[in-house]
Structures are given as structure tokens and as C-alpha cells.
Amino acid sequence: MIRPFESVPTNKIYKSAIVLLIFLPVLFINVRSSHNWGGDFAQYINQAKCISEGRSQTETGYIFNEQNPYLGPPTYPIGFPLILAPLYYFFGNNILVFSFLISIFLLALSFVLVKIFNLYFSYLISVLMAVAFIYNPWLLRFKSSIVSDIPFAFFFLLGIYFYLKKFNSEKTKIRFSILLGLLICISMLIKSIGALIICGILFEKIVSSLKNRNFKFVRFHDPLIILGSILFFYILSNYIMFPTDTEHYSFFSTLFNLDNIAGAIKSNYSYYFVLIKDYFSDDVIISSITITLFLLGFIKKIINKPDVADYIFIAYLIIIFGFPAVQGFRYLFPVYPIILIYIAFGFKSIKLNYPSKRNVFLTMALSVLLILNYYNGISSVIKSQKKTLAGPQTSYSIETFHYIQKNTDENSIFAFIKPRVLALYTERQSIGIGIGKSMEEIDRKFSEVGVDYILTVEDKKSKQFENYLEHYTNKLELIWENDRFKIFKRIN
Template sequence: MRKPRHTVLFFILLGLTAVIIFCTVTNGHNWGDDFAGYILQAKSITQLDPRGFIDANSFTVKNSSYAFGPIAYPWGFPALLAPFYAVFGMNIVGLKLLGVISFLIFIIFIWLGFRKYHSPVWLFCLVCLFALNPTLLSFTDQILSDFPFLLLSTVSVLLTGRLIIEKRNIISPIWDYILLGAIIAGAFFIRTNGFLLLISLAITQFIALILKLKQSDKHPSRRQDFLKYLSINLIPYISFFCIVLTWEAIFPQGGTSHLSALNAVSLEVIRNNLNYYINMPAEFFKGVPNYHVFYFASIPVAIAGVVKRYRLDYHIVIYIILTFTLYIFWPLLQGIRFLFPILPFYFSFVITGLEIFQGGQTNTEQKLRRWICLVPVIIVFAYFAINSTGNAYANMMRHRESFTGPYTASAQSMFSFIKSNTEKETTIVFFKPRLMRMMTDRKSIMLRRKDELSRGDYLCLYLLAPARDQVSLDTIQSLSDEKTAFLIYENSEFKIYKLTFNKIPFMNRQGMHQ
């Protein structure tokens, strides 16, 4: 039984986490283009014009040098973001609240959902691993789908175990299964790999059914219950597909996944990805000296935890294996954020392994073993807290200002010039086209080759970026010599050129300043 002081300590920790996040959030964003796509989709929902977004982004993707993403991401995250856009508009700090709230609710579910696995002290340790983690807290400063998906996937896996394996109801069997299907559908709407939750559910039910059949061989009188058992277990799928079909009827589709990327799968990709994702969880300990040592030391401890719990937690093992397998075959690497959904369960197994080790035959041995387990965990917490609070303090000292990205003074000046000095229907060539459209309400495309530049009317060059998704400076010089590109604006980070392929040359330079 958990004493009230444990709950009090948890809420103190939750409050501390909220304060750190409040001080960590900046008034800007990095150069990632995905967040702009999400905001534009959310905006189209508030304007009741999702089809308008599809048409505009289709122009961007199809006219760029390569398809840098789907025409539309799954509509779940934009739908969650839409109320925040309706209230805060383009206020970037206000829009980050969705990720912040999702992360804090996730912390609450760690506390509530893993209580059956761990003693109060070790449960608190598990919560601290996430609530104070500087890597996770830094992600609250981005507008991405990671934390809403992490929340729903965690709840889905926990609920699967409770309903299918433990057979413990929340409301009633029917409503619980409807709820489970709805939560999985919500995760699927946010990311298409949420479908793995449905596959995990199916495999879990199949294993549970096999175990039930073995039990029924000993108790033939129970065979008549199987039809009822099967009918009830179909409810989550009915719930899932009914919601999905309704959702598909409401929102237009535009290639809402990266499934075409699977065409690039090869043995080399699989081998590289396997090595990449085996080592990637070490980033969770980033900020701790020799953090790779802590990660690799946790692996055998986690295995011990799996051995201890697999008979009742095989649904968790199934989900971890499915998720890891997907990303081994997935050519697009996205860092540790792809592994966020399995980290709560991995570290729960680690905690279980530590709890196993702390046992002993005498009180003295038990205390010694317990401190052997706790000391490295406390060291990790200390570095997590120092790094997280240090990052928050540094952010407040610079008044939340970002030194790079689209919200710096130089970037905002460039966007303002484009809005004031270009025609509404012009096309701007820029290395982050969705971001350009979000900031200026101009059509924008990303071009990498000289022979493609005739598709645009203006070229905005970012001087601090590598030329991967924009033309090189040598190409610009060549265009200037050919009198097909005329510099009309520049500052310390950007240059804007008027392109005149088969057009009347634009001879005046406006708005020039250093």
C-alpha cells in the first residue's frame, strides 16, 4: 500500500517538472520543416478548409526537387493542435503547450500505470528518469507529434495488459474494449505506426486464447464461454475501424505516411539501422559522464526484468519487438524520438531487474544490495537535474531568445520583406518551403539544381546552411553573370534574388541592408 507521502512527493516532482519546462521553452523553433506543416494543417482545420491545405502542399511537394515528405501528415496531431491555434494563433509558445501538456499527462500515467510493477521507491525512480530527463524536456520546445503519440501508445499498451491479460475492468467489458479501440485509433491518427498497437493487441489476444484453450481442456464445461469470449474480443477492432472510417470521411487524404520509403530497404540499410537503434537509447542518458556505459550496463538488468515478468507482460515484449523491427527496416533515421514509445517499458524492466538484485538472505545483505542499485540511479538523477535546471536557467537568462531558426531577428526581417515586397501569387524558392509558406503566405518550393530554378519567381538563400537543399553560391554567381538572378535583399543570414528566366529583367535592388 502506498503511503500519502509518496503521492505528495510525486506531485512535488510533477510541479518541479512543469516549472523546468516553463523555463526551458524558448520563443522560437529550430529549422525543422515538419512543425510548419503541422501548424498549416491545424490552421486549415480551424478555417474548415483541409482540402485547401492539400492543394497548396501538393504544389510544394510535387514541384520541389524531391518529395521531402507526404502531402499531408496524419490529421490526428493537427486536430489536437487546432484548438491551440484557434486560441493562440501563430504564437509559437502557445502552440508548444500541446506537447507540454501531453508530456505531463504521460508522467502521471507512468505513476499510475506502473504501480503494480514496482515498490514506491523504485516507482518514484522510474518517474524521475522521465520527469527530469534533459533529452525529453528539451523536446517540449518543439511542435511535433512525439509526446501525444507517446502518451496514447503508453496508455494503449497498459490498457491491453489490464483488459486482456489481467482481465480487470475499468467500466465494463464492452465499454472498456470500445475505449481501447478508440485510444489505438487516436494513436493511429497521430502516427500511422500506431497500427502496431492493433497488431500487438491481436497477438496478445491470440496468446491469451491459446492459454485459455489449454485451461479449457482441463475444464470442458468452460468451452461454451469461448463464443462470448471471441465476440467481446472483437469489439476493439470494430471500434477502431468505425472511428477510422469516420475520420477518413471527414479529412481528405494526401499520402499520409512515408510508406513509399520502404522501397529503399536493403540489407545494408537493415544492418546499419540495427546498429543505429541498438546504440540510440544511450542518448537517453546524455548529460551523464560516460553515458554509454550506463546504457549498456542497463541491458542485462532489463533482460533480467523481462525474464521475471514475461509471463504476464508478454504484450509489452510484443510491442517493443514490433516497434524495434519496424525501425530496423525503416530507411529514414530520426534519432531517439522514434524510440520514445518503448522507453517507458524498457526502463520499467530495468527497474524490475534492480529490484530482483536487491534481495538478500540477511537484512545487512539486502541493505548493501539496495544501495548498490540505488547509487548509480541517484548519480543519473543528479546529472539529469543539474542539466535540466541548467538549461532552463540559461534559457531564462537569454530571455527565451533563440539564436538560430526561423524566429531570429534576421529571419523575421527576411520574412517581413517577402510579405511586403512580393506579389501574392509568386513562388519563393527556399530550403524549408512549408515554413516559408507559413510565414509569408506565399507559394514555396525547394530546389537543388540550377536547371530547376525557372519554376520559381524569387530565390531565398540561407547563408548559414549547407547547400544540401538549396543551390550553391557558385550557382548563384553563375545566375548573376547570366543576368537571370538579381539581388534585391540581404542581411547577415539571408539573400533574396529576383529570378528572371524568360521574364523581363528586374533591374532595381530594393531594401538592401547589412
């Protein structure tokens, strides 16, 4: 079999320089100084602010409303806020700096992807696969969001790669097990689902032992050391060095409704199936080929030689399929490189009557065509990145937040469709409105919390807020407005 790059120097520095040169533009594509209304980004930054100021992460000003739990938990896991905290300490709430940090993680992720792909395919094919993934316009648009998914994917996939690369023998050096435990711990601190790595490792050992009928302790020596180091680093960081609230664990567990699990699986399956199909192109022919190759490659790899990445992937899909609400591309993103591996295996399994050398060139040609298909999307992302997004950085938002800070008491409580954003940019407590509740129930909750003001914005209209304003018009007084925002004072 021909191995591309055999005729050129193959030292690590040379290869790393090539990868750096190819992916360096990622640092500068869609790096923004503005953010959309989002919500998660504000919660992460606010928790980072609390960490940098030595305060509890529960003091963000966001008031959790159990009438609308899907809006977001009281706090997120400490991992991503901890990454943001040093930047907040030196630069404050600087979206441009945070956006550049996400770009750095995406650049680092490109190196990890090349390494993972190279475990299964030639180096050149691995680079082309990484290019096809990283330069996808869908991902380049997504990277402007200050959320935890790209940093999580970096540590999550690095942990998988480290295990696949270093743990092929019966017994590995202890320092490798401890290092892998640290990587898994970091991914868990960012997103709890990172625990699937150690679950996949233990499952692989059990399957291997059943096949070989060998349950000797030595086969579980490394996983136990990894598990021990995970627990050590997790307790040290989460409970001793940076003690934090653990409400996010109970919060996510309460979202699962076993009575409607079948409906959730059906809805999520349909949504994520389309995401897998359309990630590279919304062209019907290309997307149909993509899903066919994915299924073919998945079946072939699982039957022939499954490894820990496959077990993690299956477990990951089970969890996100059972999640009670569709969460979008970001939830599938960390395992999409594994999906790409299956697609490549599916393509590789097709028997073409060409010499192997021609197969390599055919693969390269298809990859280049796919990348050229990205041109319009990438061009659109680059052209739009200097525009101010509809969100907290618009002149109307800045004017409104300034008014609130100057003209309302610091203990005032607001109701707003994006309470976490308002809490970050005004340092006022804020709560979201209930969903699927009667106006009386919503008003009772506002009274219970002590809401003083209602803030509305044209960019993010809410039927619930509109109904509330109409229903309680006699209890609300319009005290300020601009072209986008209105502030109503509640009259008791």
C-alpha cells in the same frame, strides 16, 4: 517484500498530488517563444491553420518535391494538427502557446509513466523511474520542438496502460473496449504506428490461445470490439468530420526500399543502440551498465512473463529499424519508457546479498545520483530558454518575411531550403531543392513548378543551392538582401 508508501495514506488523490508537485516544473522548463528552422513544426501549424479556417489541409503552400521526398510528405496525419487547431483559432501562430501545450502533454505523460511503472514495481520506485525519464536534459531540450511525438507518446502509452490494467479477465466490460478503441484511434490519427497497439493485443490473444489450446470466440471478443471501435472512430474523424488527404500513407510506403533494407537496418540498429546506451549519461561506464541491464532485463521479461507491451515494443523496433533514414531520438521516444522497464528488470534480477529493505534504499540512492547527474544539463536548458533560436523568429527572418509579403505577388513561388517554414510565415508557395540531382534536373523541376524566386539563408547553408546559384548565375538576379538572407529572381 517491503512496499514503499505503505506507512502513509495511499489514496489516489494523495498520490496524484505528490506526482503533480514533483513534475509541475516541467510546465515551465524550456517553454519558448521561438523555434528552430525545423520544418515539421511549420507543417503541423499550417495544417492546423487550414483546419481552423475551414480549408483543405493540402492548401498549406508547401509544394512536395519528389526529387527530395525525405523533406516531408504533402500532409501529415490529421491528429496533431487537430489538437493545435483550437489554439491557432484563438491565439494565431503563437509558438509560446504551442510550446506550453507540449509541456502540458509531457506533464500528463509523467502521470501515465508512474501508472505503467507501478504495474511492475513499487510506487516509490515508479516515481523515481518517471523522474529519471522526464527530467532527462535530452528530453527537456527536445520538448521545445512543436512536433507530434510527446502527444503521441501520451496517448500511445495510455492505451497500453489501459489495456494492461483493465483487460486481465476473459471478458471485459464493453465500455472499456470502446474507450480503448478511442485511445488507439487518437494515437493512430497522430502517428499511424499507433496501430501497433491493436496488433500487439491480437498477437497476445493468439499466443495465449496457442499455449492454452483454446480458440474460443470469447478469447477474441474484446479485441474484436476494440478493433470495431477503432474503425468507427477513425472513419468518423478522418473521412466524415474532418476529411483529409491520405497521401501521407502512400508517401511513407514509397520511402521503403526493399533492395537496401539490410543497409537501413544496419544503420538504424547502430544509431538507436547508441541512443539506448547513452540516454541517461554519455559516461562510458554508466552507458555500458545501462545497455547491459537493458539486455538482461529484456531477455528475463520475455522468457518469464511477456505481455502486450513486449510484443508492441518488438514490433515497433522492427519498423523503425527498417525505416530508410535515421530519424533521431524522436522515433525511439514513445517506447523508451518500455526500455526503462527492461533496465529496471535487469537491475532487479541482480542478486544482491542485502535485505530487501536495503535494496530499496540502494535503488533510491542510485536514482538520486542519476538525477544529480542531470543538474548541469537541466541548468543549461533553463539558462538558454529565453534566447531566440536561429529560425523564423530572428529579426533577420522577420524582416525577410515582411519584405516577401509586401513586395512579391501572392501567387509567387519560392525555392528555399525550409519550404514549409517559408509557406507558413509568408503565405507564399514554396518548394525545396532536389537532392542527388543534376543542376539541369533541378532547374527543369523549378521551371515545371514555376519557381519565381530563390531564397537563401546563412544559418542553413545548402551545397545544392550554392551549386545551383553558381551554375545559373546568368539566370538569377539578386533583388534584395540583409545580413542573413538573399532573394534571387529567376530570369527566364
